[in-house]
Structure formats: C-alpha cells, structure tokens
Amino acid sequence: MAVKEQTIFNTIGNKIKTTDKEILIVGRIHEPLIMILENVLSHAECDALIDLAKNRLQRAKIGKSHLESDIRTNSSMFFEESENECIRTVETRISELMNIPVSHAEPLQILHYKPGERYQPHFDYFTSGNVANNRISTLVMYLNDVDEGGETEFPALRFSVTPKKGSAVYFEYFYNDIRLNELTLHGGNPVEAGEKWVASQWMRRQIHRYD
Numbered sequence: 001m002a003v004k005e006q007t008i009f010n011t012i013g014n015k016i017k018t019t020d021k022e023i024l025i026v027g028r029i030h031e032p033l034i035m036i037l038e039n040v041l042s043h044a045e046c047d048a049l050i051d052l053a054k055n056r057l058q059r060a061k062i063g064k065s066h067l068e069s070d071i072r073t074n075s076s077m078f079f080e081e082s083e084n085e086c087i088r089t090v091e092t093r094i095s096e097l098m099n100i101p102v103s104h105a106e107p108l109q110i111l112h113y114k115p116g117e118r119y120q121p122h123f124d125y126f127t128s129g130n131v132a133n134n135r136i137s138t139l140v141m142y143l144n145d146v147d148e149g150g151e152t153e154f155p156a157l158r159f160s161v162t163p164k165k166g167s168a169v170y171f172e173y174f175y176n177d178i179r180l181n182e183l184t185l186h187g188g189n190p191v192e193a194g195e196k197w198v199a200s201q202w203m204r205r206q207i208h209r210y211d
C-alpha cells in the first residue's frame, strides 16, 4: 500500500488559529496538499499592502537574467524584511499559518496584473541553482477581487482558484515523490477585466534570513 507522504502543514479540521486571526480552510486537495484559505488578511491589510507597494512596482523579471520576460507580464516588488509594523504582523501570521519559522521566509512579494497580463505556468521551486536551500511551500494571498479572469490555475490538476480579497491559496512541494511536486505547476490566468493584486510568500527549506 502506498504510504501517505509527510506534509508540512498538518492541521486537522477547518480552522487554523494564529496569534491574531482565525483562518478558515474552505477547500483542500490532499496530494499534493493545496488549500483554499479565507480570512488570511483583513480588507484593511489588503488595502495597506497595495498602498505600500503601488509606487515601488517594476515590470516582473524572471530568475537572474534580469530580462523582462514574456513568461510573466505583470509587475512586482519585494518588501524589505519586517520593514514596518504591517509587514511584520503579516509575516508573523503567515509563518504561523505555513508552519515554518520567519527565518526561512523570502521577502514578501507583491504582484500586480493589468488587463491582459498573466503569469505562465511554472514551478515555484528551483530545478537548478540553489536546490540545497530550495523553496518548499507557497502562499498566494489575494489583495482584491478581480472583475474577470486572473485565476490561479493548476493545469496538471485541472484546478483553478478564483481571487477573493483576503483569501489565499496554499501549496507545498516538499515531497519525496517528485511527481507530486510536479503537480504543483501553476500560473496566473490573464486578467480579463479589472486588475489583480496578490502577495506571495515563498518558504525555504533552511534559514534564509539572518537578523
């Protein structure tokens, strides 16, 4: 019989209590583990993150090439680690939620998509380069409601998540069976109407921040 693989995230039930918020699990795929979460961020926090990011966006760049890319047509920015009270609060909550210490967290990233912009299917983990301290899990938080399009799509699973302000999708790719990791292929569908703002948190296997 196949043994179920260990997951990073091992909550039983439909609620996750962090120090300052009760998060709801409203949908779940078991292997690979993908969860749809509600009440991750308050609407005020979503608005604050957009406001803080707005004037600091750059056309997204992929990897180390520093070339503007067709893979990702959206814009992005990274916050400094714990750069203010709001970021610190959100980082702490995310770390409790993802069950990984803040020291393993990459800087929080904000993505902005205008109509027609998208992020083609990709893996969040590295397939070359720094695989020793690879990424192991992702939380994509939706900072606004998108009028049309902009779903987070998992093509290998034929599964998509509709953006909803304050909600998030969580997934992990820490499995011994690489086929499970490969099923986390995902992208952002083109925004058809309105705009889309997300905050992404990637966690590393080992320490990534030294304070």
Ligand SMILES: O=C(O)CCC(=O)C(=O)O
Residues within 6 Å of the ligand: 111, 119, 124, 138, 140, 150, 151, 152, 153, 186, 187, 188, 189, 198, 200
């Ligand atoms: O915008 C999305 O829905 C997906 C974002 C994403 O894949 C990422 O930030 O790694």
Ligand SMILES: [Fe+2]
Residues within 6 Å of the ligand: 122, 123, 124, 186
């Ligand atoms: Fe991604």
